[in-house]
Amino acid sequence: MNKTQVLYRDCTENCRSVSHGDVISAAITKRCISDLELCSYLNYICTNCESVKDSVGRTALHLAASCGRIELVRWLVKIRNANINLKDEESGYTPLHRSLFYGKIHVAVELMKLGANSSIYDMDSLTAVEHVTKDGHKPLDCYSGNLYTWGLNNNNSLGSFSSRTIPESLDIFHKRYPEARVQQVCIDKFHSLIISTDGDAYSCGHGLGGRLGLGTEQTVVVPTKIDFQSSEKLYVLKASIARDHCLFLTYDGRGDTVLYSCGSNKYKVLGLSPAPEKVLIPRKIKKTFQQSVDGISTGRFHSAVWTSSALYTWGLNAGQLGHEPISGNYFVNVPKQVKVINAENCSIKQVASSDGAIAIMNVKGDIYVLHEYQCRKIASKLLNVVDIAVIGGNLNTSSDKDLKNELAKELKVLVRTNVGNLLLWQESDQQLCRCIFSIPRTIVVHQMTININEVLFVTDFGEAFRGVIKPRKKKTLLEKKNAFHNFLVREECVTIKLSKFPRIHRGISIVSDPRGEDYCVIQASPYNQDLHQDIPPTGDLKKCLSVLLEDANEEDNIHDVQIKIGSNVFPAHKYVLAHSSQILQNLFQDESELILKDVNVDLFEQMLLFMYTGDCDLLLVGKCPERFRKYCAGYSDSKENEDNLSTNNKNEKKRNPSKIL
Structure with missing residues (x-):
């Protein structure tokens, strides 16, 4: 008997296997699997797939809400009768909490249509909606309203x-x-x-x-x-x-x-x-x-x-x-x-x-x-x-009769x-x-x-x-103790x-x-x-967006679009790109993957950086970076032409990226 057979044997309607929960959680986070395939897989993998919890106390509905899998959410609630208001054991989040926390607004709307309770508190005594407002701007500097x-x-x-x-x-x-x-x-x-x-x-x-x-x-x-x-x-x-x-x-x-x-x-x-x-x-x-x-x-x-x-x-x-x-x-x-x-x-x-x-x-x-x-x-x-x-x-x-x-x-x-x-x-x-x-x-x-x-x-x-x-329960003199440090004592x-x-x-x-x-x-x-x-200054905002782009990878749950150019994949964020380019906004629609042909990878990478930060290496003052010289007019592989090109550009104050592109 192989390991898989040992893992899934004797599964009943009352299954509470943490191993099953971990396998289900791992499957839901895979981006290459469709919601329909997941419904079939979860139904096969565990008889009680809607209720089993993983090692940190999350059910399939919690993970589906976090990952934005709206069809899987509908199947779990309508067909499998999953508990739509169940709290996880990690933070006390309901599926509605998790959908809003991870920015899956379409899933949050669907959960509320399906009857999710928006007034449930998590371990920090916050409702799902309060998590959204808590991430907003503090009204500390406001004096009227x-x-x-x-x-x-x-x-x-x-x-x-x-x-x-x-x-x-x-x-x-x-x-x-x-x-x-x-x-x-x-x-x-x-x-x-x-x-x-x-x-x-x-x-x-x-x-x-x-x-x-x-x-x-x-x-x-x-x-x-x-x-x-x-x-x-x-x-x-x-x-x-x-x-x-x-x-x-x-x-x-x-x-x-x-x-x-x-x-x-x-x-x-x-x-x-x-x-x-x-x-x-x-x-x-x-x-x-x-x-x-x-x-x-x-x-x-x-x-x-x-x-x-x-x-x-x-x-x-x-x-x-x-x-x-x-x-x-x-x-x-x-x-x-x-x-x-x-x-x-x-x-x-x-x-x-x-x-x-x-x-x-x-x-x-x-x-x-x-x-x-x-x-x-x-x-x-x-x-x-x-x-x-x-x-x-x-x-x-005695000062006034009304006070008696x-x-x-x-x-x-x-x-x-x-x-x-x-x-x-x-x-x-x-x-x-x-x-x-x-x-x-x-x-x-x-x-x-x-x-x-x-x-x-x-x-x-x-x-x-x-x-x-x-x-307040007052301490007696015998209960009071001298200490080198004064800590906050509940009594x-x-x-x-x-x-x-x-x-x-x-x-x-x-x-x-x-x-x-x-x-x-x-x-x-x-x-x-x-x-x-309290919006961050331009310098801080530029740095934050640069880090956002740099940290984006195919495994995270933050990016919502991938742009493929040949064998190169660029994880990105639709909102940022659509705000910078109407053409990209029209191409996105509901697609989470965009394939571009006949586009230079190096120059697209610089354009992506410019969309996020308003700056890129092509706009730097001074000598042209080595990797971009081959795109300059008159470039030759010979050392002589390279030296001449460097001499001609030595006194150039600022490059014009439109000429390079």
């Missing part, structure tokens, strides 16, 4: 639609203002605010108290442009909203920063003097600051602005303003400098607010929290911190570093801990925020996640259980209301020119 919203929308704060469970484009805004590109969006319980790159502000939701700034207290369900009724053009730089009011940081015609506010002034949050009951149209805050205002921040009971050297707060002083309480008067009507924050020698970098606290970060990496009438320092010298967010905090219930019904919320401060890591400080666990995620791959956070229930962020690849903070970190938002692939920023009921994401437009800023 289109608005996507979802949530309960109980108060029409997201427009006129009903609740949504998945992100969808806010068409009601983009159709009304087609030229507007969103650079900032703010959401709270009763309304939302949109800032465009043109410096315009739009609002919608319940208008009670004038929180919309539209001159009315009626409900407005379609985002509408705010008219500041200024004598000169105003450019809105930033905005911040709380439940009942809005604060705007603008540039006027002279280039000076000017503050505007609108909404209910029940808690003296508008910064106006004399204090009105409410403001329906944004009104200018006349307070003069010593320096230009760098940023603004709001909570339900307060407002805050900061310059590089000072922080100013006003509103209900229930412990979060940084001012000493005054018996019988808990209100600060106009912006007042916080004395406990000495920023003269250390500039303020970022300020964030919740209803019950204000967090401050300076350029030295120190982080403070104004809370319960004290200034608490929670971190020192974190030089790599670039952003902070805060939620929760308890207020002095407010539920206590734990104070949490979220910090983002310049390398995309998250750190979390919680009032119940008063130390800044590194956050680790439940997804088993590296995640680089690009922008983040926090609400009462969860952490929200977008990654450098434009993905959007929500995360639930898990309680010393905060675990965040992540889930991904669908349909978000080019996310720039994400926000939510404080309770986590309504969400907005700004997504870069796929046609945005900013997305193409």
